[in-house]
Amino acid sequence: MSQPAASALSAPSPGSVSLNVSKGRDIRRKGTQWLVFLLLRAAILIVAAALVIIVGFLVKNGISAISWDFLTEVPRNNMTEGGVWPCIVGTLLLALGAMAVALPLGVSSAIYLHEYARPGTMMRIIRLGVNNLAGVPSVVFGLFGLGLFVTVMKLGVSLAAGWLTLGALCLPVVIGTAEEALRSVPNTYREASLALGGTKWQTIWRVVLPSALPGILTGSILGVGRAAGETAAIMFTAAVFYTPKMPDSIFSDVMALPYHIYVLATAGTEIEKTRPIQYGTALVLIGLVLGMNLAAIMVRAWLQKRHAR
Amino acid sequence: MHRQTKELLIKRAFLAAAITSLAVLALIMVFLFMEGLPTFTFVSAKGFLFGLDWYPTDEARPDYGILPLITASAAVTALSSLLAIPLGVMSAVYLAEIASPRVRALAKPIIEMLASLPSVVIGFFGMVVMAPFLQELLDIPIGLNLFNASLMLAFMSVPTIASVSEDAIYAVPRELKEASLALGATHLETLLRVTLPAALSGIGTAVILGMSRAIGETMVVLMVAGGAAVLPDSLFGPVRPMPASIAAEMAEAPFRSHHYHSLFAIAMVLFLVTLFFNVLADYISHKHRQTGSASL
Numbered sequence: 001m002s003q004p005a006a007s008a009l010s011a012p013s014p015g016s017v018s019l020n021v022s023k024g025r026d027i028r029r030k031g032t033q034w035l036v037f038l039l040l041r042a043a044i045l046i047v048a049a050a051l052v053i054i055v056g057f058l059v060k061n062g063i064s065a066i067s068w069d070f071l072t073e074v075p076r077n078n079m080t081e082g083g084v085w086p087c088i089v090g091t092l093l094l095a096l097g098a099m100a101v102a103l104p105l106g107v108s109s110a111i112y113l114h115e116y117a118r119p120g121t122m123m124r125i126i127r128l129g130v131n132n133l134a135g136v137p138s139v140v141f142g143l144f145g146l147g148l149f150v151t152v153m154k155l156g157v158s159l160a161a162g163w164l165t166l167g168a169l170c171l172p173v174v175i176g177t178a179e180e181a182l183r184s185v186p187n188t189y190r191e192a193s194l195a196l197g198g199t200k201w202q203t204i205w206r207v208v209l210p211s212a213l214p215g216i217l218t219g220s221i222l223g224v225g226r227a228a229g230e231t232a233a234i235m236f237t238a239a240v241f242y243t244p245k246m247p248d249s250i251f252s253d254v255m256a257l258p259y260h261i262y263v264l265a266t267a268g269t270e271i272e273k274t275r276p277i278q279y280g281t282a283l284v285l286i287g288l289v290l291g292m293n294l295a296a297i298m299v300r301a302w303l304q305k306r307h308a309r
Numbered sequence: 310m311h312r313q314t315k316e317l318l319i320k321r322a323f324l325a326a327a328i329t330s331l332a333v334l335a336l337i338m339v340f341l342f343m344e345g346l347p348t349f350t351f352v353s354a355k356g357f358l359f360g361l362d363w364y365p366t367d368e369a370r371p372d373y374g375i376l377p378l379i380t381a382s383a384a385v386t387a388l389s390s391l392l393a394i395p396l397g398v399m400s401a402v403y404l405a406e407i408a409s410p411r412v413r414a415l416a417k418p419i420i421e422m423l424a425s426l427p428s429v430v431i432g433f434f435g436m437v438v439m440a441p442f443l444q445e446l447l448d449i450p451i452g453l454n455l456f457n458a459s460l461m462l463a464f465m466s467v468p469t470i471a472s473v474s475e476d477a478i479y480a481v482p483r484e485l486k487e488a489s490l491a492l493g494a495t496h497l498e499t500l501l502r503v504t505l506p507a508a509l510s511g512i513g514t515a516v517i518l519g520m521s522r523a524i525g526e527t528m529v530v531l532m533v534a535g536g537a538a539v540l541p542d543s544l545f546g547p548v549r550p551m552p553a554s555i556a557a558e559m560a561e562a563p564f565r566s567h568h569y570h571s572l573f574a575i576a577m578v579l580f581l582v583t584l585f586f587n588v589l590a591d592y593i594s595h596k597h598r599q600t601g602s603a604s605l
Contacts, residue, residue: 033497037407043399044408044416047471050464051423054434108326116320117327128591129331135518135587136337136580137525138428139552143559143576147340151564168333175330199312201319222425229427232527232556258429258528265433266532275437282430293425297418 055290058283065280075255079242080270084281086246090254091288093247094162094238095228099174101167103220106174113175114182115204134172138232141169145237160250162238166227173226177219181212214303218296225292229285231258241267257285341580344565345573348373357574363538363549365558365568373571377538379578381455381548384541385530386523388459389466393523394516396463397470401515404471405478406500424468432532435461440533449545451535456544458534465526466519473518477511478504514594521586525579527552551579 073083109130117123145165155161185208193203239259247254264278265271348357352373360374400420404413439460440452481504489499505512535547536557549557555572562568 029495029498033495036497037403040399040403040407043396044403046396047400047423047464047467048416048419050467051419051426054426054431054464057434057438058430105326105329108323109330112320112323112327116323126327126331128588129334131591132584132587133330133334135521135525135583136334137527137552137583139527139555140337140341140525140576140580140583143344143555143573144337144340146559147344147573148336171330171333199316201316225425229425229429231427231429232531232552235556236559258427261429261433262528262532265436278433278437282433285427286430289425289427290422293422294418297421301414 055286058279058286061276062279062283065276066283070280071284074244075242079264080274080277084257084260084277084284086243086255087257087260087281088284088288089246090239090256091228091258091285093159093254094166094234094256095224097159097163098166098170098227099220099224101163102170102174102223105167106171106223107178107216109171109175110178110182111204111209114179115200115208130172130175133168134176136169138169138230141165141233142236144168145233150237156251157236157238157240157253158251159238159247159254162234162254163250165233165237166230169230169233170223170227173223174219177222178212178216181215181219182208184215185211214299218299218303221292221296221299225289225296228292229258229289231256231262235259235262257281257288261285337580341573341577344570345575345577348567348570348574351567352571357571358578361540363554365562365571371567373567375551375554375571375575375578377540378549378551378554378575380540381534381538382524382530382550382552382579382582384455384548385459385462385534385550386520388455388544389462389523390516390520392460392463393466393470393519397467397515397519398474398512400467400471401474401478401512402500402505405475406496406504420468420471423464424472428465428526428528429532431461431465432528435529435533443545447545451545451547453533453535453547454545455534455541455548458530458548458550461529461533462523462526465529466523469522470515470519473515474508474512477508477515480511481507510593510596514590517586517590517593521583521590524586525552525583527556531556551575555579 070083071088072085074086075084076082109126113123113126117126142165145161145168149155149161149164150157153161155164189207189211190203193207194200198206234256238254239256240253241255241259241263243253243255245252261278261281264274264281352360357373357375358379359376360372361376362372362374363377364370364372400416404416404420408416435457436453439457442452443449443454443457444452485503485507486499489503490496494502530550531553534550534553536549536553537547538549538554539546541548555575558568559572562572
């Protein structure tokens, strides 16, 4: 917002200040600025180029592998032929289940942090906990899931264990986006409801949450994308190399797109032969994840436009 | 039910939900320590942390020294930070201070999409595209090495560094910049002497969070770093950072064997390192928070 004003102010004002500022020095200052800004622009271009190159390579090499059969068939012949249908199903089940775990807990946490908690030790500790949970490496989540859900709770390598592990992993993401959504609800809404005699809970349930809902929705789409791409957290808790049957209960193990890519690309004797399948699987995965992100970005842009009016 | 009692109960319920995060964090710690600490019954803490040999599957004389893994983690993190910090901070400055609203609207989603690329996909790209490319370009024996892994990790931490720094730069009060510009400073001078110093603690937090992400990142180093558990001796040598070791070996380690416990112990080290980084980031962002223009 301050941007246009700032650049207008920085416009050169030759002659208006008749101090001992030589013209040459002024040009040099401008030149340096031009050069540095060019470098900054180069940085963002490198970042954009990285995305374009990575996605570009995957699309270029993967698009030929994608067909209706690839998307809807099961892997055959030791996974050297056939499609990735069980992996797609597994990934979607894992991601949606993880959100079913993380969403209620995360939104409730955000409501506490934003609507109830007063700044103080308690809030500080909870925030520190959330921030640290966000920083825990995904492989550590995997071991935690293996130790608690797979072993102690005896869920085995299963959808349920994967949901709980991924749910814990997504919790900080959900809390962060839900809090942001709550923050965007104007305080006047709350005050109006309270002034009409509504209790705190009535205010939250009938006024705050409905206004924050689209923002929370955006956050949960991002959460599903995050969970869908996660590998290290599911490799000991939910995903297997290969299973001939589709998941039929929450205790079934599943195949998943990220793990499928990892296994095909690193293990086995047919690594070169299955390259097209690897590219195809990677393309399906980024299609899924980037598609969700684009959807979230679009929902958000639409929201901002609506708020701006 | 009495209205106030109901309100109180609801508040308690939300508090309980908010504490889940803390509980999960505590449970993670409990499980890592429960499964990791038995390691020190068959190897000393010193021998574990500073031992030079990692041969946990050797039948006759297994070795459980993780110094090569720690060094590898430190090396890939340092090298990737060298690339990611300038790129991330510069992108943030550009987005927050220079880009026109139209460029911003285009560039921000790009950074978000880079952040959302699954790590296994970046690892796959490093393996099948970057590794042969580097091999050819630099005429080196293996493309899966420290440098390649650092490069891929850098692109994973750039979005973290860029978005957190951008928020920090945005939060600098406008009066500060206006005062500087009114005194005749150019846009760049204002940026370097006023805006960036004021945003420094936020940028510091961003850098630490980015590094913490790089240390804990698993799939990239598992697929791209080369996997040799030796002390890195060159930029293009294969290495095996801590997360890669855990992910690669856990599937084969027999339940509650020495190997299994030692992998949990590595995860313990990894967890404590990232915990330290995150607490440090939190401390910096609270301690040196810019509150209004008066505190500069």
